[in-house]
Amino acid sequence: MPTFNGVETPNGGSPDGPDQSKICPPPRRDSRDLPSLMLPSCYPITLKFMEVGYRVKYGNKNKGSNIKRILGHGPTSSDQIQERTILNEITGLASPGEILAILGPSGSGKSTLLNALAGRIQTNGFTGTILTNNKKPTKQIMKRTGFVTQDDLLYPHLTVRETLVFCSLLRLPKSLSKQEKTTVAESVISELGLTKCENTIIGNSFIRGVSGGERKRVSIAHEMLINPSLLILDEPTSGLDATAAYRLVLTLGSLAQKGKTIVTSMHQPSSRVYQMFDSVLVLSEGRCLYFGKGGEAMAYFESVGYSPSFPMNPADFLLDLANESKDEMTVELDGDGKRVRSGGSITKKTTSCGM
Numbered sequence: 001m002p003t004f005n006g007v008e009t010p011n012g013g014s015p016d017g018p019d020q021s022k023i024c025p026p027p028r029r030d031s032r033d034l035p036s037l038m039l040p041s042c043y044p045i046t047l048k049f050m051e052v053g054y055r056v057k058y059g060n061k062n063k064g065s066n067i068k069r070i071l072g073h074g075p076t077s078s079d080q081i082q083e084r085t086i087l088n089e090i091t092g093l094a095s096p097g098e099i100l101a102i103l104g105p106s107g108s109g110k111s112t113l114l115n116a117l118a119g120r121i122q123t124n125g126f127t128g129t130i131l132t133n134n135k136k137p138t139k140q141i142m143k144r145t146g147f148v149t150q151d152d153l154l155y156p157h158l159t160v161r162e163t164l165v166f167c168s169l170l171r172l173p174k175s176l177s178k179q180e181k182t183t184v185a186e187s188v189i190s191e192l193g194l195t196k197c198e199n200t201i202i203g204n205s206f207i208r209g210v211s212g213g214e215r216k217r218v219s220i221a222h223e224m225l226i227n228p229s230l231l232i233l234d235e236p237t238s239g240l241d242a243t244a245a246y247r248l249v250l251t252l253g254s255l256a257q258k259g260k261t262i263v264t265s266m267h268q269p270s271s272r273v274y275q276m277f278d279s280v281l282v283l284s285e286g287r288c289l290y291f292g293k294g295g296e297a298m299a300y301f302e303s304v305g306y307s308p309s310f311p312m313n314p315a316d317f318l319l320d321l322a323n324e325s326k327d328e329m330t331v332e333l334d335g336d337g338k339r340v341r342s343g344g345s346i347t348k349k350t351t352s353c354g355m
């Protein structure tokens with residue numbers, strides 16, 4: 001009987017986490033039921049990360065030296081090897097059935113954090129602890145982790161269906177037949193709402209293909225083929241209009257409802273997208289400004305003296321805070337002596353995580 005990587009409990013049914021049998025029924029071993037086997041996330045993953053830090057060394061004077069010579073630039077002090085802290089003691093938690101959104105301005109460290117959480121950073125500069133179900137991530141856990149990168153790499157000449165069937169043939173275990181792998185791809189196409197465009201080519205900037213939103217969905221579908229329990233996405237809504245972004249996050253929400261743990265970075269979510277986040281982690285220059293429930297962020301900042309002077313999208317407010325936290329600002333007080341946002345500036349009182 002074929003085994004399917006995305007469903008079976010690792011280590012013969014004794015996972016590193018909660019008793020799975022209490023969470024969802026054991027899968028029926030019938031290849032005709034493959035799509036229904038594949039869709040439930042039967043292996044919940046709780047992701048904890050504590051004091052995650054990342055420092056990089058840069059400024060190798062030998063690199064690009066020919067170009068520098070052509071430009072007439074001799075060795076300068078900036079050619080010396082320097083160190084930079086990209087992430088500074090970031091702590092947080094993502095639970096099954098929830099969406100954790102990493103928010104922050106460009107360059108604040110969102111992608112770096114996601115890479116760290118996905119185990120994609122293995123250099124000396126990395127510090128801190130990342131646990132899945134209270135243990136160091138095992139190979140089995142890594143197999144159940146999907147990572148959707150910011151820059152998707154897809155073959156422009158293949159259709160959506162061809163892309164996913166091809167990936168399915170490559171990524172799914174040899175124990176599944178070709179027909180079963182095709183069935184898995186078909187069910188993912190349907191789950192991600194790609195049926196309408198399944199015969200459209202992916203395309204690129206030269207060849208007209210699927211829309212930006214559909215392209216993002218194909219990237220997510222690509223990871224969904226392995227039925228991940230933990231899905232990490234780097235800016236899945238970048239380049240999408242507000243409605244397409246909302247629809248995509250709705251899809252993420254429905255995946256979360258099936259028991260998956262979703263961690264996603266997002267640049268500028270609309271207020272209705274923000275409302276779909278269970279937790280948010282706000283980064284500013286690699287430091288955590290806030291980690292906690294999305295719905296409690298505004299109250300938290302108000303309690304520590306920061307509030308917008310007019311009703312606004314919480315995500316915009318948090319991004320303003322993150323952007324302005326690095327600048328020197330003047331404290332402005334309203335009639336009650338509260339610090340207020342005024343003329344686009346918000347004063348910042350704390351950099352600790354509001355957990």
Ligand SMILES: Nc1ncnc2c1ncn2[C@@H]1O[C@H](COP(=O)(O)OP(=O)(O)OP(=O)(O)O)[C@@H](O)[C@H]1O
Nearest residue numbers: 056058086104105106107108109110111112113267
């Ligand atoms: N290996 C590296 N060497 C030097 N600097 C790096 C390295 N990796 C990341 N950085 C820097 O760290 C900062 C954070 O980068 P990161 O890509 O994580 O930001 P981001 O929040 O995802 O940005 P964006 O929203 O624009 O994608 C940036 O200033 C980037 O230039």
